[in-house]
Amino acid sequence: MSKTLPCGRKRAVSQSKTDRSGDLWRPRLNEFLKKKGLRATRPRDLVAGIALSKKSHFDIQTLVKDVSFRYPEISPATVYRTVGTLCEADLLTETMQSKGGVSLYEPSLEDEHHDHVVCIDCNEIIEFHDSNLERAQNRAVESMEFKPVRHRHVIYARCLKLGKVED
Amino acid sequence: MSKTLPCGRKRAVSQSKTDRSGDLWRPRLNEFLKKKGLRATRPRDLVAGIALSKKSHFDIQTLVKDVSFRYPEISPATVYRTVGTLCEADLLTETMQSKGGVSLYEPSLEDEHHDHVVCIDCNEIIEFHDSNLERAQNRAVESMEFKPVRHRHVIYARCLKLGKVED
DNA sequence: ATGAATGCAAAGGTTTTGCACCCCC
DNA sequence: GGGGGTGCAAAACCTTTGCATTCAT
Numbered sequence: 001m002s003k004t005l006p007c008g009r010k011r012a013v014s015q016s017k018t019d020r021s022g023d024l025w026r027p028r029l030n031e032f033l034k035k036k037g038l039r040a041t042r043p044r045d046l047v048a049g050i051a052l053s054k055k056s057h058f059d060i061q062t063l064v065k066d067v068s069f070r071y072p073e074i075s076p077a078t079v080y081r082t083v084g085t086l087c088e089a090d091l092l093t094e095t096m097q098s099k100g101g102v103s104l105y106e107p108s109l110e111d112e113h114h115d116h117v118v119c120i121d122c123n124e125i126i127e128f129h130d131s132n133l134e135r136a137q138n139r140a141v142e143s144m145e146f147k148p149v150r151h152r153h154v155i156y157a158r159c160l161k162l163g164k165v166e167d
Numbered sequence: 168m169s170k171t172l173p174c175g176r177k178r179a180v181s182q183s184k185t186d187r188s189g190d191l192w193r194p195r196l197n198e199f200l201k202k203k204g205l206r207a208t209r210p211r212d213l214v215a216g217i218a219l220s221k222k223s224h225f226d227i228q229t230l231v232k233d234v235s236f237r238y239p240e241i242s243p244a245t246v247y248r249t250v251g252t253l254c255e256a257d258l259l260t261e262t263m264q265s266k267g268g269v270s271l272y273e274p275s276l277e278d279e280h281h282d283h284v285v286c287i288d289c290n291e292i293i294e295f296h297d298s299n300l301e302r303a304q305n306r307a308v309e310s311m312e313f314k315p316v317r318h319r320h321v322i323y324a325r326c327l328k329l330g331k332v333e334d
Numbered sequence: 335a336t337g338a339a340t341g342c343a344a345a346g347g348t349t350t351t352g353c354a355c356c357c358c359c
Numbered sequence: 360g361g362g363g364g365t366g367c368a369a370a371a372c373c374t375t376t377g378c379a380t381t382c383a384t
Contacts, residue, residue: 037363043364078365132303145326146284146322146325151320154318155308207383210341244374245340
């Protein structure tokens with residue numbers, strides 16, 4: 001099975017295991033809400049569903065657009081507020097590019113032992129595992145006298161075969 | 168030079184090599200400007216100096232603030248325009264987080280490494296560079312026919328020496 | 335002298351906030 | 360019923376654009 005990426009090249013589609021994304025976050029979110037005396041509402045749930053199904057980093061603007069597209073009745077203000085809540089619940093991880101700068105978010109639940117390549121041109125995400133890389137990583141960390149436990153490795157890269165596409 | 172971590176152990180503080188950032192970009196920029204019939208102006212030069220001395224990716228907001236701080240007479244509009252020029256000159260690389268989303272920039276001349284170990288016990292963040300690791304990473308990515316541009320690599324780990332340290 | 339570049343201010347977007355109403359508990 | 364949540368609209372903030380002026384060539 002293969003797929004043509006927006007940037008032109010083809011790649012094998014890694015057959016992901018059954019999508020159970022809906023299963024994992026809802027109990028955690030509801031537990032958090034209960035603990036905090038907050039409420040499980042429909043808009044909150046819908047926004048969480050979209051945000052937490054993202055496969056990697058996203059910015060709020062993108063999320064606002066996605067939500068508005070699927071649920072026009074949900075206001076941008078609610079999206080912003082829900083993202084804040086999800087961060088507090090540790091279901092989203094916020095990445096500040098710099099102090100006072102722009103933030104990106106990504107779902108926290110993902111398996112932390114994957115390496116990812118993100119295509120800068122088409123935003124496609126490719127998960128991979130490379131044992132040489134893994135080994136080099138472990139050696140480097142151990143030489144600093146640490147024992148690696150888990151890691152997050154995202155490499156932003158450009159297609160070498162880029163045939164150039166639309167905007 | 169060394170520093171004591173909250174979890175007790177000491178570590179060396181990495182000493183960065185001589186800063187030669189000022190040397191490299193100006194001729195390239197001026198060459199570009201001449202080729203395009205554009206002009207070498209003082210604001211342009213100053214903004215370029217700040218932007219191109221960044222050690223890794225940054226967002227425009229941050230740059231605008233930095234410029235305004237050092238050169239309050241330079242208007243934000245000029246910063247935005249200059250960043251555009253620097254991208255065309257290939258002195259800055261723009262990376263879109265997502266279609267229509269936020270952009271980050273990084274100096275193209277810089278080969279930047281973002282490897283971090285985060286100590287699970289004391290939360291300390293240790294930046295490091297390991298050329299074997301870097302090489303393994305590049306090989307892995309290139310074998311997928313991508314060219315690495317930047318990466319975020321965070322390894323959560325535990326101090327091997329934890330406990331048996333003196334202050 | 336000429337036309338590109340700049341600062342300023344206004345316009346166009348995005349994000350936050352205040353508030354009246356709604357709805358989950 | 361009460362207090363948190365929501366949509367709306369206004370405010371605050373960020374980015375782009377138009378224009379008169381300045382400045383590099």
